[in-house]
Amino acid sequence: MGTGVARKISESTVRRLSLYLRFLEEFEEQGTETLSSEELARRGSTTAAQVRKDLSLFGSFGKRGLGYSVRELKSTLRRLLGLDRAWRVALIGAGRIGSALFAYGDFRRRGFTIVTVLDTDPDKIGARWGSVRIQDAEGLEEVLRRESVDIAILAVPVEEAQRVADRVVDAGVQAVLNFAPTQLHVPTEVALRDVSMSMELEALSFALTTGNGTGP
């Protein structure tokens, strides 16, 4: 794994960095060249102090009284988030969620290219999705190694998710994005994100039930 930022950065900080990057892109499209932490905070429904604190984690960017250069800050955030390079992504599971993810244009725009799709269904294996041919998940480890996959997206049934995750990790993949509604176990050196649509809905039903906000 790389070096760089030594401190442990919280999940919500990383999420805010991703959001700041999106806001900066919006501001740039509108022709804005410099920006104060107040303006960035307003766009993100947060405080200027929070913005300054987040950005100061990575060194000092703004010039006192002049604000941030949109172009510079954007490029720094892209570098911090690892978006100044291309990432090779394997999509495991060619079902409905897999196919929606494959078609999701925002991935490619961000430098995440799905270089291989795998499934166990004989009716799907061999089919073409764009420039990619669906591979037999039987040979998962070999495909992941051959394609030099950086990140695996798991869009498999919940009963299979842990077993597939184990194989992905065995194949040397260091980052997993899991869409099965469970919590996977991976070694601590492997980065894991779980996206559970039903847990998101539960956060909303919790909020509706208790009148409790669920902000970060």
Added chain:
Amino acid sequence: MGTGVARKISESTVRRLSLYLRFLEEFEEQGTETLSSEELARRGSTTAAQVRKDLSLFGSFGKRGLGYSVRELKSTLRRLLGLDRAWRVALIGAGRIGSALFAYGDFRRRGFTIVTVLDTDPDKIGARWGSVRIQDAEGLEEVLRRESVDIAILAVPVEEAQRVADRVVDAGVQAVLNFAPTQLHVPTEVALRDVSMSMELEALSFALTTGNGTGP
């Protein structure tokens, strides 16, 4: 909004409650009747102290030395998360992501029923998805009111997301699950969750780049 838990509960606590519930269901399927906080912690890769702290937010459940009754704790968590009732959900956007969400069985199992689907595409309006007919999003407010929608899922293009969110809120819906890759503005009394697949990938590329874990 309801009353109940007075303190503000963090997003990550609610997420852990959702996970505990899933683990309890697993344990119950395996025939386990009582459980210690240690066992629950081990399943969730967390600490027993964390489990006890989370659960104590809602009153004391465990009997000293006897652990938690799986059935009781499960039912308490379901009630806390608002899963002891049915929620009426509108799906706005019948594209690829919308259709994957519609087919997602886990929603219905959790008590979230998609009672209406809306889109602006004339080719889609009127089509049947299961027992639901796709409605013209032109009449969004009326449909949401007529169907007594509790939660709106937004699976619309990013350029339209804020405008649609404003209309949903105007129609009186108090909870929004947003799949467009942006941060929406809604009044503080409206519960909002953003699911951004590309931001999840960015959290992974950040971790791969910096060697920084992104745990909660």
